[in-house]
Amino acid sequence: MQLxxxxxxxxxxxxxxxxxxxxxxxxxxxSARLDDNTHAFYPPKKVLSFNEQLQHNDGLLPSYIAEVExxxxxxxxxxxxxxxxxxxxxxxxxxxxxFNNIGELxxxxxxxxxxxxxxxxxxxxxxxxxxxxxxxxxxxxxxKEKVVTIEKSVPVTITPEKRKSRPYLKYASVALIxxxxxxxxxxxxxxxxxxAQNQIAQEEANHQLDNKVQEATFVIxxxxxxxxxxxxxxxxxxxxxxxxxxVEANSDKKVKELQxxxxxxxxxxxxxxxxxxVVYASYSDRSEALQALRDVKREHNSEAWLLVKALD
Numbered sequence: 364m365q366l367x368x369x370x371x372x373x374x375x376x377x378x379x380x381x382x383x384x385x386x387x388x389x390x391x392x393x394s395a396r397l398d399d400n401t402h403a404f405y406p407p408k409k410v411l412s413f414n415e416q417l418q419h420n421d422g423l424l425p426s427y428i429a430e431v432e433x434x435x436x437x438x439x440x441x442x443x444x445x446x447x448x449x450x451x452x453x454x455x456x457x458x459x460x461x462f463n464n465i466g467e468l469x470x471x472x473x474x475x476x477x478x479x480x481x482x483x484x485x486x487x488x489x490x491x492x493x494x495x496x497x498x499x500x501x502x503x504x505x506x507k508e509k510v511v512t513i514e515k516s517v518p519v520t521i522t523p524e525k526r527k528s529r530p531y532l533k534y535a536s537v538a539l540i541x542x543x544x545x546x547x548x549x550x551x552x553x554x555x556x557x558x559a560q561n562q563i564a565q566e567e568a569n570h571q572l573d574n575k576v577q578e579a580t581f582v583i584x585x586x587x588x589x590x591x592x593x594x595x596x597x598x599x600x601x602x603x604x605x606x607x608x609x610v611e612a613n614s615d616k617k618v619k620e621l622q623x624x625x626x627x628x629x630x631x632x633x634x635x636x637x638x639x640x641v642v643y644a645s646y647s648d649r650s651e652a653l654q655a656l657r658d659v660k661r662e663h664n665s666e667a668w669l670l671v672k673a674l675d
Contacts, residue, residue: 413478
């Protein structure tokens with residue numbers, strides 16, 4: 364049983380996933396931050412932790428397994444108990460248990476479970492597609508020194524301090540502005556005259572066209588048969604997400620790529636971060652959506668995930 368796959372699916376939607384007899388994986392949201400030393404921007408995310416004290420079965424994990432595998436709830440509970448016994452036996456032997464996309468569990472010298480989370484995946488769906496961004500600092504004083512050096516070799520000074528020594532530039536500027544305003548006024552008058560003439564001609568043409576239409580009689584001897592188009596419209600609140608793109612053209616390209624592979628791909632709009640989301644398909648039935656998600660992960664994209672969202 365791929366227990367870590369079920370846990371990973373639930374961590375996208377819940378803040379606590381309990382494994383009865385072992386402990387609970389917890390998440391808490393961390394806001395976006397900027398590192399002043401490295402000038403790196405980190406997007407918001409969910410940080411994972413593990414609490415060995417929370418071992419009471421809350422029913423979330425076995426219910427999800429029972430629904431996905433189409434087995435009774437009691438059978439799912441027994442499978443978890445058997446899996447936990449295997450994990451504990453390995454931990455006692457000093458081995459490290461790796462939960463894919465979640466983290467590693469290992470026993471310390473005191474017999475307690477230590478957890479090292481996996482940092483390569485972000486379970487915060489609102490931040491899907493956002494990566495770490497680094498930028499360099501701006502040395503403003505250095506740039507100013509370069510500008511002052513360039514000003515010494517050009518005929519027209521740039522800095523306000525040196526403009527005082529060339530008063531004739533002020534009068535040249537005034538003259539240039541006056542010429543520009545005069546030309547702009549004349550140009551506007553000429554354009555307005557042309558637009559007025561065009562409007563009169565357009566109204567006359569429309570009047571003549573209306574008269575012709577009223578006088579005409581249309582007779583179709585062999586009308587074409589009516590065509591009926593059947594268009595399948597996707598609906599439902601369960602969407603299998605293929606990716607989110609900041610450039611909409613890239614999302615259009617992704618939709619065409621997936622459609623060429625036989626998927627009912629489409630765009631479902633932009634999220635609150637302005638990223639255009641592309642889905643493989645949308646479903647009304649939760650079980651059908653979960654089955655389709657497993658197929659997509661196995662056949663095409665292991666990073667696909669299920670979004671539960673009501674579209675407008």
